[in-house]
Amino acid sequence: MLKLYDSRFSGNSWKIRILLNQLQKPFERHTLDLESGETKTNEFYKLNRFNRIPVLQLEDGRTIVESAAILLYLAEGSPLLPEDAYMRSQVISWLFFEQGDLQRSIPLARVYHIRGIADKMSQQIERLHADGYLGLEKLDRWLTTNDWLVGGGYTLADLALFPYVSLAHEGKFDMQRFQHINSWLDRVRSQPGLLGIFDLSSYQSV
Ligand SMILES: N[C@@H](CCC(=O)N[C@@H](CS)C(=O)NCC(=O)O)C(=O)O
Known part of the structure; x- marks a missing residue:
């Protein structure tokens, strides 16, 4: 297994x-x-x-x-990852964007708040916010004219960006600024099998 x-x-x-x-x-x-x-x-x-x-x-x-x-x-082999090389490249480009543009700023600001050391790290958090907002603005802009990140429906790209974007408020990012992101988050949340972070998977054996 x-x-x-x-x-x-x-x-x-x-x-x-x-x-x-x-x-x-x-x-x-x-x-x-x-x-x-x-x-x-x-x-x-x-x-x-x-x-x-x-x-x-x-x-x-x-x-x-x-x-x-x-x-x-x-x-691989599922409808979430297109077989067509061009469409697949579009999914992969969002995966790189998530790692390059969102991955440090959102998780680190969140971790400092969760661990109760945000006051001590306020200067770092300010820089992380500045950096993270640049990425979030790019995402919001795309979502002004697109319901999904790639093509006409939910793909691996939406799944990959969803967790940290939906957790950004825990790092005290002001997500009220991003109405298109918020609507997209709701669309992703309504996908079948979309677990919450603390939910247990029904397909998990231990
Ligand atoms: N780029 C990696 C980042 C993984 C990562 O940052 N993992 C964190 C938890 S979310 C971790 O293990 N942190 C402990 C550490 O780095 O010491 C990925 O996407 O898997």
């Missing part, structure tokens, strides 16, 4: 659980505690050379690291 190494609050891991649930693939969930350093061990290094989650371990023991790579692997 597939094994997913994740943590409770991780948006990157949430992406993978949504996809596994939507594809109805059973998996074993191994939830690690990041604050106590469970990803920093030599043992965990054998699973992920970057010492972080999420990690997907295949039945034969091989691992896939980086959430975008895991999503692409799992979605």
Whole structure:
């Protein structure tokens, strides 16, 4: 059976659980505690050379690291990842955008607030907000004329951007500014099998 190494609050891991649930693939969930350093061990290094989650371990023991790579692997052959090379490239470009333009700013601002160290980190948070807003503005602009990120319906691109964009308010991003993003988030939330971050997948065995 597939094994997913994740943590409770991780948006990157949430992406993978949504996809596994939507594809109805059973998996074993191994939830690690990041604050106590469970990803920093030599043992965990054998699973992920970057010492972080999420990690997907295949039945034969091989691992896939980086959430975008895991999503692409799992979605292969499903309607969420177009077969047509051009349409597929459009999905992949959003995955790169998520990693390059949203991935540091939103998760870090959120983590500082969740861990109660936002006051101490206020200067860093200001910079993260400035950076994150640039990405969110680009996304909102696209959504003024498009209901979905690629083509006429929900794809892996929407799934990949949904977790951290929907969590941005936890990093005190003012999401009231982005009405097109908010409508898109509602459309994504209404997709079958879209789990909440703390929901348990019905396809999970442990
Ligand atoms: N680019 C990576 C980022 C993964 C990442 O930042 N993981 C975080 C949790 S969401 C983590 O393991 N942090 C612990 C650490 O880096 O020590 C991905 O998309 O999978």
